Amino acid sequence: MLLDNLEYITIENQRTSFPKHFHETFCISLIHKGVEQIDFENQSLFTEAGSISITNPYEIHSNPLIEDSSNLNFDTIYIPNELMKEVLNGKNIKFVNRQITSKKANQLFLELKNALDTKNNIVIEFTLSQFVNALKLYYQENEKEYSGLNFNNFNQINNYIENHIYDKFHLNELSKIANLNKFGFTKKFKVSTGMTPINYILMRKIFSSKKAINSNSELTEIAYLYNFTDMAHFSKTFKRFIGISPKKYKESIIGKTK
DSSP states (O other): OOOTTOEEEEEEEEOSOEEEEOOSEEEEEEEEESEEEEEOSSOEEEEETTOEEEEOTTOOEEEOOSSTTOOEEEEEEEEEHHHHHHHTTTOOEEESOOEEOOHHHHHHHHHHHHHHHHTOHHHHHHHHHHHHHHTGGGEEEOSSOOOSOOOTTHHHHHHHHHHTTTSOOOHHHHHHHTTSOHHHHHHHHHHHHSSOHHHHHHHHHHHHHHHHOOTTOOHHHHHHHTTOSSHHHHHHHHHHHHSSOHHHHHHHHHHHHO
């Protein structure tokens, strides 16, 4: 089973909004405290404590705070699509009901989270299978395979970004790949993807840097490796997309390995 990229993250007292972004995985969150808001292109989803929210892979969304004084606590489990398909014997699915209120699903979510801490693949595989099967009322088969965002030359643009992920980007370089001027490229990119090119690049840098963090990482070195101006800039941007600072994320990794 493809368990390498299966992980969870815990967010306590979220006080900043998440900008528009997407995940290459299913993003499944159990809300413990407060109300989570997810804004999709044509829908806003409000999920109360005791319920689960789900976004599908490559689904552009943002997470504004309902009010500045609110404290939002939740756990999120990221399930790669290939792993989801493996659990479902090759079936490609899409969640049409992104909000789940089920005590059984909540319990199995927590069991899977605890299983991930054990690092025992047999336990993880068993609890993952139980959890996914508990969600079968909320998804349907998806005829289309998940892929990158819909944009002309997007694969070339994305490959360029990935190959230069440690560099400082200039829009002129990307607009040349798209055969557009800088302003036309920015407008078309945002209309097609829902994100500005700069926001997209920052998201890719943060998700890449997140994978680079382990219990022995020097966070300042990672910040400069990905061409952030300083640690404060890296930390602020990391928190915008992940919900916690890189320091807290590193601490959570250390805690899970003990």
